Amino acid sequence: MGVVHHANYLSWFEIGRTELIREAGLSYRQLEERGILLPLTDTSLSFKYPARYDDEIEVRTWVEEISPVRIVFAYEIRRAADELLLVTGKTHHAFTTPDFRPVRVNRLQPEVFEWLQEEHLRAFPPVM
Template sequence: MSPIIHAHRLRVRYGETDQMGVVYHTNYLNWFEVGRTELIRNAGLTYRELEERGVLLPVTDASLSYKKPARYDDVVEIQTRVKELSAVRLAFAYDIIRVSDQELLVSGETMHVFTNAELKLIRLSRTEPEVYAWLDAQYKGGE
């Protein structure tokens, strides 16, 4: 089965654009963060609650591929899915789609590791088995 895709929409704000009237490139990384935060929120758990449990998800790698520009007032959809999951790593894949014409604007990925507050690697499957099981179900398409 395919991973479950979580979709979150937002409207491009003027402050997110550059002098050319297009979304400034670093804003896509911020939107990736929105996508993964909302994906985790769908588990009934916020990033804050995860951190309060002693689990952090630092980004170790990020990649973006720009296809077409988003512009001020466009409504875009951030489509986020779990691309890879192990006991110590988690990768998300993202597509940013313009809603009006379903045009793919940006695709990308982020890689994360599970750490404690001291930034030491932890095995999420042992530390938070319910969270790990939920992420695994997202990765496997709800099997």
């Protein structure tokens, strides 16, 4: 059909989320090495226009909600050439230990929690 398969948008959400966490000064791997996982608990996508093969895209990612045990990331995927909004979405995650037990991230990683809270307060999402 000449358009990007819908499942690719979830991969792009993951890339946006990974880069946003990296901006906090911590990679996903480092977060996991410190005993914190972010398993996906729910997701939603809303398709506006299709991305086409060879389109350059922007993934805008920000923290929409956060608590010591949960976090919601929000996303916009736009075509870079004209900033046309292609897809919006959200992913919901729990903060857990490697054995998937809930954990209060503000106790284990207070600096990461503080940074994510500040990111939640930003009016405009950072651009990846």
